[in-house]
Amino acid sequence: MSKILENAKTHFKSKLNGELQKISVEEWKSDVYFKGTYPFAVESKIIELQQQGKTVEALVESVIAKALNMDGQPMFGKFDKVSLMNEVDPQVLIRVATALNNGTMEYNQPMEETVKN
Numbered sequence: 001m002s003k004i005l006e007n008a009k010t011h012f013k014s015k016l017n018g019e020l021q022k023i024s025v026e027e028w029k030s031d032v033y034f035k036g037t038y039p040f041a042v043e044s045k046i047i048e049l050q051q052q053g054k055t056v057e058a059l060v061e062s063v064i065a066k067a068l069n070m071d072g073q074p075m076f077g078k079f080d081k082v083s084l085m086n087e088v089d090p091q092v093l094i095r096v097a098t099a100l101n102n103g104t105m106e107y108n109q110p111m112e113e114t115v116k117n
Helices: 003-015 040-051 056-067 078-087 088-102 111-116
Strands: 021-025 032-033
Touching: 021 088, 032 088, 040 056, 056 078, 056 088
Parallel strands: none
Antiparallel strands: 021 032
16 A cells, blocks of 8 residues: 555544534434544435435435434434435424534534533
8 A cells, every 4th residue: 555545544534533523403402413524435325316416315315324423323314314304394404414514613613612612
């Protein structure tokens, strides 16, 4: 393996193992935790749905794939997709999906900073 590829993999592993970030979702009476980055294996299904013009389904898939509880475990499973698409406020889902997909401090803060506040 080349040194550059080795460095790239080490960098990505450190990002994946970084602190969880969170967004508070008042309407759900819960916090949604997430990582700042995800592998292409996770992103590929979302990108594929977007390219097919299935924007809403891509947003819901983002929430299913990226929303975590405080322990870093998935909040939703694949069988929650129909409920999320039909029985959950679309505006809230859009806000959550946007935060999960952007992974920026504008929408969230690392858990450590949240605890301090």
